[in-house]
Amino acid sequence: MSDGREGSACRRREALDTKLPIDIAMQSLGGAHGLDVHWLGLKSALCKADAVVLPKGIDHLHFILRVDGIFGTFGGDGVDRVRVSRARRFVQVDICVPTARWMNRSNGEIADFICGELSRSVEKIVASVRRVDRAFDGAGLAMALNKAGSAYRAEMVKVK
Numbered sequence: 001m002s003d004g005r006e007g008s009a010c011r012r013r014e015a016l017d018t019k020l021p022i023d024i025a026m027q028s029l030g031g032a033h034g035l036d037v038h039w040l041g042l043k044s045a046l047c048k049a050d051a052v053v054l055p056k057g058i059d060h061l062h063f064i065l066r067v068d069g070i071f072g073t074f075g076g077d078g079v080d081r082v083r084v085s086r087a088r089r090f091v092q093v094d095i096c097v098p099t100a101r102w103m104n105r106s107n108g109e110i111a112d113f114i115c116g117e118l119s120r121s122v123e124k125i126v127a128s129v130r131r132v133d134r135a136f137d138g139a140g141l142a143m144a145l146n147k148a149g150s151a152y153r154a155e156m157v158k159v160k
Contacts, residue, residue, distance in 0.1 A: 030069035046154035053140030055133035115149035
């Protein structure tokens with residue numbers, strides 16, 4: 001699918017489901033076909049996650065994997081940006097995956113990186129949603145993400 005840039009080598013996995021409280025999409029700058037299995041595995045784990053506690057005024061939490069490739073880089077490494085849209089009632093977390101983090105790496109190593117960034121994102125989410133919900137501490141969210149991350153990682157280790 002197009003990301004709005006004519007002639008762009010950017011490949012986007014538009015799969016955000018606004019019916020789910022938490023979801024993930026992937027955007028790649030070429031060559032990261034091997035990460036499709038990670039995107040699908042994490043999406044499946046997040047869909048099966050326990051009830052997620054979100055801040056008041058927020059209905060959805062969206063993770064975007066921004067994967068560097070042969071056509072360019074997003075310029076980050078790990079959790080790069082957390083955006084809160086009060087009008088549209090969502091939080092978006094961008095996780096940049098540089099080429100060095102996925103090329104010539106095992107599925108377990110890639111999963112470890114992504115799970116680590118999911119865990120690190122909670123602190124940034126809590127800081128970003130203070131305007132919306134001052135009482136949100138992120139403990140329930142952290143538990144749900146850690147559980148989903150563990151299930152995802154266990155599946156990725158099995159994939160050859």
